Amino acid sequence: MPLVVKKFGGTSVGNLDRIRNVAKKVKKAVENGEKVVVVSSAMSGETDKLLEYCYSLSKRPNPREVDQVVSTGEQVAIGLLSIALQEMGIPAVSLTGWQVPIETDDIHTKARIKHINSKRIKEELDKGKVVIVAGFQGIDKNGDITTLGRGGSDTTAVALAAALKADICEIYTDVPGVFTADPRIVPEAKKIPIISYEEMMEMASLGSKVMQIRSVEFAAKYKVKIHVRSSFNDEEGTWIMEENEEMEKVAVRGISHDLKESKITVVKVPDKPGIAAKLFKTLGDKNIVVDMIVQNVSHEGYTDISFTVNKTDADYAEDIAKEVAKEVGAAGVDRNDKIAKISVVGLGMKTHAGTAGKMFDVLQKEGINIYAISTSEIKISCLIDEKYAELAVRALHEAFIEDKDVMVID
Amino acid sequence: MPLVVKKFGGTSVGNLDRIRNVAKKVKKAVENGEKVVVVSSAMSGETDKLLEYCYSLSKRPNPREVDQVVSTGEQVAIGLLSIALQEMGIPAVSLTGWQVPIETDDIHTKARIKHINSKRIKEELDKGKVVIVAGFQGIDKNGDITTLGRGGSDTTAVALAAALKADICEIYTDVPGVFTADPRIVPEAKKIPIISYEEMMEMASLGSKVMQIRSVEFAAKYKVKIHVRSSFNDEEGTWIMEENEEMEKVAVRGISHDLKESKITVVKVPDKPGIAAKLFKTLGDKNIVVDMIVQNVSHEGYTDISFTVNKTDADYAEDIAKEVAKEVGAAGVDRNDKIAKISVVGLGMKTHAGTAGKMFDVLQKEGINIYAISTSEIKISCLIDEKYAELAVRALHEAFIEDKDVMVID
Numbered sequence: 001m002p003l004v005v006k007k008f009g010g011t012s013v014g015n016l017d018r019i020r021n022v023a024k025k026v027k028k029a030v031e032n033g034e035k036v037v038v039v040s041s042a043m044s045g046e047t048d049k050l051l052e053y054c055y056s057l058s059k060r061p062n063p064r065e066v067d068q069v070v071s072t073g074e075q076v077a078i079g080l081l082s083i084a085l086q087e088m089g090i091p092a093v094s095l096t097g098w099q100v101p102i103e104t105d106d107i108h109t110k111a112r113i114k115h116i117n118s119k120r121i122k123e124e125l126d127k128g129k130v131v132i133v134a135g136f137q138g139i140d141k142n143g144d145i146t147t148l149g150r151g152g153s154d155t156t157a158v159a160l161a162a163a164l165k166a167d168i169c170e171i172y173t174d175v176p177g178v179f180t181a182d183p184r185i186v187p188e189a190k191k192i193p194i195i196s197y198e199e200m201m202e203m204a205s206l207g208s209k210v211m212q213i214r215s216v217e218f219a220a221k222y223k224v225k226i227h228v229r230s231s232f233n234d235e236e237g238t239w240i241m242e243e244n245e246e247m248e249k250v251a252v253r254g255i256s257h258d259l260k261e262s263k264i265t266v267v268k269v270p271d272k273p274g275i276a277a278k279l280f281k282t283l284g285d286k287n288i289v290v291d292m293i294v295q296n297v298s299h300e301g302y303t304d305i306s307f308t309v310n311k312t313d314a315d316y317a318e319d320i321a322k323e324v325a326k327e328v329g330a331a332g333v334d335r336n337d338k339i340a341k342i343s344v345v346g347l348g349m350k351t352h353a354g355t356a357g358k359m360f361d362v363l364q365k366e367g368i369n370i371y372a373i374s375t376s377e378i379k380i381s382c383l384i385d386e387k388y389a390e391l392a393v394r395a396l397h398e399a400f401i402e403d404k405d406v407m408v409i410d
Numbered sequence: 411m412p413l414v415v416k417k418f419g420g421t422s423v424g425n426l427d428r429i430r431n432v433a434k435k436v437k438k439a440v441e442n443g444e445k446v447v448v449v450s451s452a453m454s455g456e457t458d459k460l461l462e463y464c465y466s467l468s469k470r471p472n473p474r475e476v477d478q479v480v481s482t483g484e485q486v487a488i489g490l491l492s493i494a495l496q497e498m499g500i501p502a503v504s505l506t507g508w509q510v511p512i513e514t515d516d517i518h519t520k521a522r523i524k525h526i527n528s529k530r531i532k533e534e535l536d537k538g539k540v541v542i543v544a545g546f547q548g549i550d551k552n553g554d555i556t557t558l559g560r561g562g563s564d565t566t567a568v569a570l571a572a573a574l575k576a577d578i579c580e581i582y583t584d585v586p587g588v589f590t591a592d593p594r595i596v597p598e599a600k601k602i603p604i605i606s607y608e609e610m611m612e613m614a615s616l617g618s619k620v621m622q623i624r625s626v627e628f629a630a631k632y633k634v635k636i637h638v639r640s641s642f643n644d645e646e647g648t649w650i651m652e653e654n655e656e657m658e659k660v661a662v663r664g665i666s667h668d669l670k671e672s673k674i675t676v677v678k679v680p681d682k683p684g685i686a687a688k689l690f691k692t693l694g695d696k697n698i699v700v701d702m703i704v705q706n707v708s709h710e711g712y713t714d715i716s717f718t719v720n721k722t723d724a725d726y727a728e729d730i731a732k733e734v735a736k737e738v739g740a741a742g743v744d745r746n747d748k749i750a751k752i753s754v755v756g757l758g759m760k761t762h763a764g765t766a767g768k769m770f771d772v773l774q775k776e777g778i779n780i781y782a783i784s785t786s787e788i789k790i791s792c793l794i795d796e797k798y799a800e801l802a803v804r805a806l807h808e809a810f811i812e813d814k815d816v817m818v819i820d
Contacts, residue, residue, distance in 0.1 A: 016466050053490055056426050058497040065496070068504050069489035072482035079479035080463055086475070087468040094478050098508070099553055120553075143509055143530075 002167040003035045003125075007135065007157035010044035011174040012231035013077050019043075022231065023084035025172075026130055030090055035125055037164065038132040039157040040081055042073025063108035067137075067147045071097070074134035074153070081132050092130040095120065097137035097145065102156065104138035104146045107287060111138055111146035112214075113155065116163040133160060151212030158215045162222035169219065171211060171228045177237035178203065178210050178228055181255040181397045185390050188402055192253060193236070196243035199253045202345040202379040216240065243347055251348035251355060252400040257393050258341040259386060261291060262314035263371070264321050265306040268331035271298040276305055279324045286320060288313045292341070292383060294372040302331075306372065308383065311337060339371065340389035343381040344400055355400075356380050362399045368392055412577040413445045413535075417545065417567035420454035421584040422641035423487050429453075432641065433494035435582075436540055440500055445535055447574065448542040449567040450491055452483025473518035477547075477557045481507070484544035484563070492542050502540040505530065507547035507555065512566065514548035514556045517697060521548060521556035522624075523565065526573040543570060561622030568625045572632035579629065581621060581638045587647035588613065588620050588638055591665040591807045595800050598812055602663060603646070606653035609663045612755040612789040626650065653757055661758035661765060662810040667803050668751040669796060671701060672724035673781070674731050675716040678741035681708040686715055689734045696730060698723045702751070702793060704782040712741075716782065718793065721747060749781070750799035753791040754810055765810075766790050772809045778802055 006026065013019050022038075029036050041047075050070045054061040078094035085092040100121060104111035124131045135153025138146050148155050154171060161169035178200065181189040195203070197220035204213040210228055219226050219240065229237030269275055276295065283290055288309055296304040309317045314335065321333045342363075349355050359380055363370060368391070372383040384392060416436065423429050432448075439446050451457075460480045464471040488504035495502040510531060514521035534541045545563025548556045558565050564581060571579035588610065591599040605613070607630035614623040620638055629636050629650065639647030679685055686705060693700055698719055706714045719727045724745065731743045752773075759765050769790055773780060778801070782793040794802060 016463065019467065050486065053426065053486070054493055057429065057490060057493045061493040062496050065489045065492045065504055068492070068506070069486050072485050075482050075485075076460065076463070076479050079475045080467060082475045082478070083464055083467045083471040086472050094475055096478070096555075145506075 001033055001035050003037070003164060004029065005037045005039060005157050005161040005164070005166045005169045006172060007039040007153055007170065008041065008172045008231060009153065009174065010041040010047070012172050013040055013042075013081065014044040016080070019077070019080050019084050022081060022172075023088055023090075025231070026085060027088050027090050030130060036130045037121060037125070037160060037166070038078075038081065038130060039135045039153055039160060040074060040077045040132060041135050041153040042077050046073040046076070064144055067108045067145050071134070071137040071145045071147055074136055078132045078134045085130055085132075090130055091128055092132060093124050094132040094134070095124075096134045097156075098139035098143075100133060102133075102138035102159070104140055104148070106140035106142060106144065106146065108144075108146055110149035110287070111140065113138060113148070113159045113218075116159055118160075118163045121160075121164065148214075151215070154212045154215035155218060158218045158222075158224050158226065161224045162218060166224070169224050169226045171226060172231035173210060173228060174231065175210060176230045176233075176235060178240075179254070180401045181393055182209075182257065185257075185393050186255075186397045188397065190401075192238050194239045194241065194247070195253060196247055196347055197240060198243060198378055199247075199345050199347055200240045202343065202376065203254055203256050210238075211240075247347050248351055249348060250346055251352040252344050252346040253348075254345050255393050255396045255400065256343050256345060257389050258343075259389060260311050261308040261339060261341055262311050262317075263306055263308050263336040263339050263383065264314065264318055265304055265334040265336075266321055266325050266330050266332075267304055267334055268302045269305055269325070270329055271301050271303045275328050278328065279305065279321065280307075282320055282324055283307075283309075283317060286316065288317050288320070290317075292372045292374050292381070308339070308341070308372075338386040339383055340386045340392070341381050341383050342389065342392045342396065343379050344396055345379040347378050349378050349380075358399065359396065362395050363392060366391055366395050411443055411445050413447070413574060414439065415447045415449060415567050415571040415574070415576045415579045416582060417449040417563055417580065418451065418582045418641060419563065419584065420451040420457070422582050423450055423452075423491065424454040426490070429487070429490050429494050432491060432582075433498055433500075435641070436495060437498050437500050440540060446540045447531060447535070447570060447576070448488075448491065448540060449545045449563055449570060450484060450487045450542060451545050451563040452487050456483040456486070474554055477518045477555050481544070481547040481555045481557055484546055488542045488544050495540055495542075500540055501538055502542060503534050504542040504544070505534075506544045507566075508549035508553075510543060512543075512548035512569070514550055514558070516550035516552060516554065516556065518554075518556055520559035520697070521550065523548060523558070523569045523628075526569055528570075528573045531570075531574065558624075561625070564622045564625035565628060568628045568632075568634050568636065571634045572628060576634070579634050579636045581636060582641035583620060583638060584641065585620060586640045586643075586645060588650075589664070590811045591803055592619075592667065595667075595803050596665075596807045598807065600811075602648050604649045604651065604657070605663055606657055606757055607650060608653060608788055609657075609755050609757055610650045612753065612786065613664055613666050620648075621650075658757050658761055660756055661762040662754050662756035663758075664755050665803050665806045665810065666753050666755060667799050668753075669799060670721050671718040671749060671751060672721050672727075673716055673718050673746040673749050673793065674724065674728055675714055675744040675746075676731055676735050676740050676742075677714055677744055678712045679715055679735070680739055681711050681713045685738050688738065689715065689731065690717075692730055692734055693719075693727060696726065698727050698730070702782050702784050702791070718749070718751070718782075748796040749793055750796045750802070751791050751793050752799065752802045752806065753789050754806055755789040757788055759788050759790075768809065769806065772805050773802060776801055776805050
């Protein structure tokens with residue numbers, strides 16, 4: 001009997017009819033002989049509504065209390081899903097994060113899973129029940145509710161699949177799978193049938209919205225086989241699994257873009273050792289994740305340091321940068337929210353040279369200026385003006401994905 | 411420093427402005443030197459909305475899952491209240507039922523509190539925080555969320571006051587206190603300044619809606635001093651406390667009515683020993699609380715047995731009565747939902763004779779037929795047709811409360 005973890009996002013459980021629809025899907029799986037653990041997000045809109053309540057009462061609400069409030073969204077969804085399943089004659093039980101328990105650290109609103117105690121889930125499965133677990137949430141050592149941050153339900157699903165040694169982790173979503181680019185921007189974008197963890201991590205972190213990056217990291221670490229698919233039909237979606245030789249034959253798997261970052265620049269910093277270290281250590285201490293970093297060439301003993309952070313952290317990061325700027329005698333701090341990060345991703349880059357050159361060439365031909373570049377073994381990212389984001393993605397998709405003949409340059 | 415438990419009902423926290431208003435009240439109390447534990451209900455309408463979801467998915471949803479869903483209502487309210495208080499500079503922390511923990515039995519949707527572990531609350535109070543506890547909910551020995559049933563937040567407040575040995579338990583509500591009758595029916599009804607636990611229990615159980623009966627039982631048992639008052643102004647409300655001689659001087663404290671019961675009659679039961687016992691034991695085993703019982707005089711070896719139950723239990727009770735009727739060879743089962751129970755309540759009845767006679771006299775003069783009578787030391791209840799309920803309450807209020815001259819008959 002295969003054990004399958006099935007994760008349903010907020011849209012899939014967006015209203016009572018959709019909850020019934022999910023229950024039908026699960027019923028079918030049970031009747032096909034699967035042992036099923038369901039992970040559910042909150043009904044779509046609920047989390048935003050609850051967050052709005054919190055932020056109406058305070059500009060900086062206590063994160064512990066935000067988690068207390070927001071975590072109710074999934075709790076409602078799992079209870080309702082359990083009721084719907086039982087109504088169809090399928091024994092089921094819902095468990096919140098603390099009931100599992102899913103133990104996390106105490107960084108509220110973006111906690112990390114430390115340990116999953118799978119005893120109760122196994123007991124309930126052994127009783128022949130479908131176990132429905134609240135995504136996105138856990139409990140810290142103080143007995144307080146934590147949440148994993150946006151998209152955290154994916155992480156819950158993958159972590160549960162790992163802890164339970166499940167055969168498959170199915171991520172049901174409102175799109176048919178992972179695409180070579182955002183289909184809303186590139187109508188020619190195609191569904192990717194199979195993608196490696198590493199590629200998916202780059203795609204996810206770069207804004208492909210289908211899965212949260214941490215969940216893919218988890219999957220890679222514990223070799224959890226993921227199947228991302230539509231909750232509205234039975235078609236195959238995209239499999240995310242360990243890389244193999246076949247995968248390397250494609251240089252570029254997809255083009256992704258990310259509008260979620262802000263660029264912050266500390267202007268005219270005295271070019272002395274330790275200043276950059278001080279800035280980024282302070283940001284790190286405050287749990288702010290810095291993505292790209294560029295330091296200009298020193299000019300008359302001064303330099304500019306730019307970095308990008310998630311827009312949600314930008315206010316805080318700007319404050320910190322201003323403090324550090326004052327301390328070290330810099331001229332000031334600039335901020336630009338109108339930027340985009342465009343990336344090409346593919347395992348094949350490891351063996352196919354020339355991808356970077358081709359990318360810069362394509363952008364240059366479109367007259368797009370590049371502010372910063374970052375690379376890994378399997379991706380190249382360029383920071384550009386937000387207004388060129390769609391143009392850049394279309395041009396790169398055409399050059400790397402659609403035009404098979406010129407895919408490999410060297 | 412007095413320790414005060416303050417309970418706010420759903421209307422008091424019905425929207426964000428009202429939550430701010432509650433926070434202001436609590437802030438004022440803290441600034442006046444009170445140590446405060448707040449108990450909050452769900453925002454008004456939330457519990458009903460969540461119940462509607464559950465019952466849309468199933469006519470008889472699993473009670474464990476109903477509790478899982480419904481308990482989120484208070485969780486949202488306490489988190490928001492904590493955020494509002496912290497925004498006003500008052501340190502606060504919210505705790506759900508399981509976080510306290512408030513341990514209950516496992517009778518879902520109408521659980522009883524077994525034990526309150528007050529360790530965490532005391533620790534948080536010692537840190538100078540206002541502790542905000544979710545009303546209406548607890549946790550059973552399986553680690554599942556339970557709810558105490560409608561009005562259970564009062565019980566939470568009183569039980570917490572008892573466990574913490576609080577000086578006062580304040581019940582904030584949308585009415586100014588306990589009245590001599592429902593003011594919507596009797597415009598002459600007056601606020602009662604002070605009432606004994608025993609009287610209040612009779613008033614509460616008879617439908618005075620201000621406080622749930624179990625909470626008053628709890629208060630009586632642990633001698634918790636209660637102050638029921640309006641959440642919209644600072645006026646004194648009604649104090650509920652131990653009886654004293656002064657209280658006995660009033661024969662009738664108030665008139666209450668209850669439209670929440672149904673009468674079920676098992677018709678033409680063979681008049682043999684053990685049949686009534688069988689019926690009521692079966693009902694008791696199913697956790698159905700029976701209120702009034704009337705057995706008619708036997709006629710040709712047959713008798714009718716009538717009893718009343720809460721309307722929410724009536725379907726279930728009717729089913730059980732039908733089964734038992736079949737087993738014992740009774741003719742069938744009748745049900746009447748259009749009944750009312752009208753009661754006069756007062757400590758003074760212990761020493762003032764003639765109240766019953768006067769009550770029957772008043773009802774007879776209005777032409778109201780009495781189906782059943784039940785009495786205790788301090789109350790007399792009559793079961794009548796629902797359509798006469800308001801008339802009966804008005805006539806009894808006039809006779810016993812307004813007309814001071816003839817109050818004591820003997």
